[in-house]
Amino acid sequence: xxxxxxxLRRVEVQSSKDGAPGSGSLNDDTRPLPPHRRTxxxxxxxxxxxxxxxxxIGGWTTGSSILALGLSVxxxxxxxxxxxxxxxxLCVLSGAPGAKWHIGFPIIQRASWGVRGSVFVVxxxxxxxxxxxxxxxxxxxQCLRTFLTALAPSFRNLDKSLAGGxxxxxxxTAFIIFTILYLPLIWIAPEKYKVPFLISCACxxxxxxxxxxxxxxxAKGGGDLLHDxxxxxxxxxxxxxxxAWMLILGICTNISSISVxxxxxxxxxxxxxxxxxxxxxxxxxxxxxxxxxxxxxxxCTSCAAKLFPEQAGTxxxxxxxxxxxxxxxxxxxxxxxxxxxxxxxxxxVAQFGMVVANNGLSGGMxxxxxxxxxxxxxRGMLFLAAVSFITQPWQLLNNGANKFLVVxxxxxxxxxxxxxxxxxxxxxxxxxxxxxxxxxxxxxSSIYYYRNGLNWRAFVAWTSGVWITLPGFVRQVQGGEALxxxxxxxxxxxxxxxLISLLTYYILYKVxxxxxxxxxxxxDYFGVEGGAGALVINGKEDGxxxxxxxxxxxxxxxxxxx
Numbered sequence: 001x002x003x004x005x006x007x008l009r010r011v012e013v014q015s016s017k018d019g020a021p022g023s024g025s026l027n028d029d030t031r032p033l034p035p036h037r038r039t040x041x042x043x044x045x046x047x048x049x050x051x052x053x054x055x056x057i058g059g060w061t062t063g064s065s066i067l068a069l070g071l072s073v074x075x076x077x078x079x080x081x082x083x084x085x086x087x088x089x090l091c092v093l094s095g096a097p098g099a100k101w102h103i104g105f106p107i108i109q110r111a112s113w114g115v116r117g118s119v120f121v122v123x124x125x126x127x128x129x130x131x132x133x134x135x136x137x138x139x140x141x142q143c144l145r146t147f148l149t150a151l152a153p154s155f156r157n158l159d160k161s162l163a164g165g166x167x168x169x170x171x172x173t174a175f176i177i178f179t180i181l182y183l184p185l186i187w188i189a190p191e192k193y194k195v196p197f198l199i200s201c202a203c204x205x206x207x208x209x210x211x212x213x214x215x216x217x218x219a220k221g222g223g224d225l226l227h228d229x230x231x232x233x234x235x236x237x238x239x240x241x242x243x244a245w246m247l248i249l250g251i252c253t254n255i256s257s258i259s260v261x262x263x264x265x266x267x268x269x270x271x272x273x274x275x276x277x278x279x280x281x282x283x284x285x286x287x288x289x290x291x292x293x294x295x296x297x298x299x300c301t302s303c304a305a306k307l308f309p310e311q312a313g314t315x316x317x318x319x320x321x322x323x324x325x326x327x328x329x330x331x332x333x334x335x336x337x338x339x340x341x342x343x344x345x346x347x348x349v350a351q352f353g354m355v356v357a358n359n360g361l362s363g364g365m366x367x368x369x370x371x372x373x374x375x376x377x378x379r380g381m382l383f384l385a386a387v388s389f390i391t392q393p394w395q396l397l398n399n400g401a402n403k404f405l406v407v408x409x410x411x412x413x414x415x416x417x418x419x420x421x422x423x424x425x426x427x428x429x430x431x432x433x434x435x436x437x438x439x440x441x442x443x444x445s446s447i448y449y450y451r452n453g454l455n456w457r458a459f460v461a462w463t464s465g466v467w468i469t470l471p472g473f474v475r476q477v478q479g480g481e482a483l484x485x486x487x488x489x490x491x492x493x494x495x496x497x498x499l500i501s502l503l504t505y506y507i508l509y510k511v512x513x514x515x516x517x518x519x520x521x522x523x524d525y526f527g528v529e530g531g532a533g534a535l536v537i538n539g540k541e542d543g544x545x546x547x548x549x550x551x552x553x554x555x556x557x558x559x560x561x562x
Contacts, residue, residue: 012373025440027372029365032436032526033102033270039191040271045281047197048268051353053261054289055204057139058354061317063294066253068315069246070238073226073298079247080294081287083254086495088286090255090262092279094419097426097434098266099275102528105264105362106369107439112425112505115442116453121418122366128260128411129363131396134388136359137179138397140351142320143344144181145174149324150341153332166398178348179385185356186381191271193357200353207346211319212296214339215303225302249491254290256412256494263419264362319347360384412494413473417465420501421458428502429509435520436528447516457508465501469493 013027040048053059066076097108105125109118148155149170158170188196216222228237238246255262269278297317304316308325316322323340330336364380375383426432438446442453450456472490475483489496 008374013376013379025372025442027368027376029377030104030107030369030372031440032528034527035529037191038102038271038273039194040268040277041273042277042281044194044197045268045272045278046285047194047201048357049282049285049289050205051197051200051350052358053258053286054293055201055208056293056350056354057136057143057319057347058257059290059293060208060297060319062254062257062290063298066250067225067298067301067317069250070236071243071246071250072237073302075243075247076250076298077291077295079250080254081291083251084287084290086251087255087258087262087290088283090419091265091282091286093423093427094262095265095269095272095278095282096275096432098269099272099278100432101434101436102270103436103439104267104270104365104369106366108266108422108426108434110439110448111430111434112421112455113458114450114453114455115439115446115448117450117455117458119370120459122370124414124418125260125264126363126366126370128415129359129366130384130387130391131393132260133355133359133363133384134391134393135397136351136354137182137385137388138175138393139318139320140182140348140355141171141175141178142318143348143351144178145170146320146323146327146344147341147348148174150327150337150344153327153337163392163394167394171394178351179388182352182355183382183385185352186360186378186385188356190357190361190377196357197353200349203346204350207343208293208296211300211343215300215307219303219306221303222299223302223304223306225305226299245488245491252412252492252494256410256416259411259415259419259494260362261358263415263422264365267362267365320344356381410473410477410493413466413469413490413497416494416497417462417501420465420498420503421461421505423498424461424502424505424509425458428506429514430517433518433520435516437521437523437525438516447519450514455514457505457512457514460508461501461505464504465497465499468500469497 063076063080066079067073069076071079098104101108106118106122109121112118113121145155155170158168158173160169162168162172185196265278272278297319300319300322301316304311304322304325308316308329310329311325316325323344327336327340360381361377363384364375364377367380367383368375368377426434435447438448441449443449448455469490469492472483472487473493475481475487476490
């Protein structure tokens, strides 16, 4: 026992000691960010979304995978446009607390769920982080496999089947090598992502447009798939009322597939120099980037169906499979190999951003908030790297487009209602006012302690938003016939669950009011304005406060400055 205690003491996180409240429940990564770490302006948010939201494998497959629902190309694009315009607005709303208060997603959840109840939310989000992190690593490994095959076609001979046929020795080798390659990037601090983002943008944006030009020129147009999806893709065109529900499912899938990223926007907006720096960049870049990339993905998939007849009946919706088919079609010619090598390398570089800056940062923040004495964001990323092997993403992904869509849509069943609780608490109940010191106080004195650290209203509201879509989700996973009514509710899982939970939480607040609403700190305990321990009076720092825990009454409060 003594040995274990000594070992734990040795791995404890070394954080700055400035007497801030809740010193046992925070470290330098989870505390409110001081000004020198807030480095994201509007252009940083543009490049962030280029890499983490659109110009990547996920953005490419957004539209083309929805073709499996039986929608035409233009119907598919309609769902992409509507869905991602909604996503842009939701990202701004979700990121507002982080941009104003400079705190991350896990800390914000303590306001609505309670300082202990928030663990329920963060654990679920961390579970999804493990899935998405490992998925992005697998996709990165596939890009690396394609790259290595272009350099040396003999790499294709590593084809011994593993994991029930969902993986080959070549796939697993590339997965391991890709993991080794991204690990050094974990040591880059999140506030210094500017240069890596610019490098990724310089690689992936020209590549995606170059692929569009080559495929359309080679196919002399956009391909027959643009006119008749059923004849080439092996799917039946949706008609009548089924078409209407597939359009709704397509829109909601666009939202659900990125619902985790929507939910945790404050993990990124906390780095904003000013609260408004995130607004225009996300309202414009979130829908625009995804719409452009999804359309290019659909067109290239359509052209491939015409150019590669040996792939008849197969929808090449992943770019690395598309590049594989290109190289095979041209029999490993030097030109084809060069094109595939450059393209797969660009997608691989973009995947570094998806793995580290997207899922790694948020997942690391989650576990750092749960165990701040032992985990920083960097240590959390290393933990995720280890977990990615246990998750076995190849089992999840190699079951066809429909199976993948089921998994993506399933996220909204649970995440949507959680987002509704957060929106209701922050915008409707608290009117954007938080008391930072009490968010880090895991004691009954905190206004966010509620009863035993749990806010029952949040749990009731979340359950009310989940139950109505859960039966349809279960039936979809089982693969049986659609349940009348219930399956339709599942198609609308994210928006429906969000709205129900939002309204339920607000009604419960009216029936059973929450104490401490509208209260904020009068002291800049955490130095978010540049001077920890300064008393904020009339917009100026008094400097009279000492970190002893004593609070002063003054007006206006810190809320008016942040």
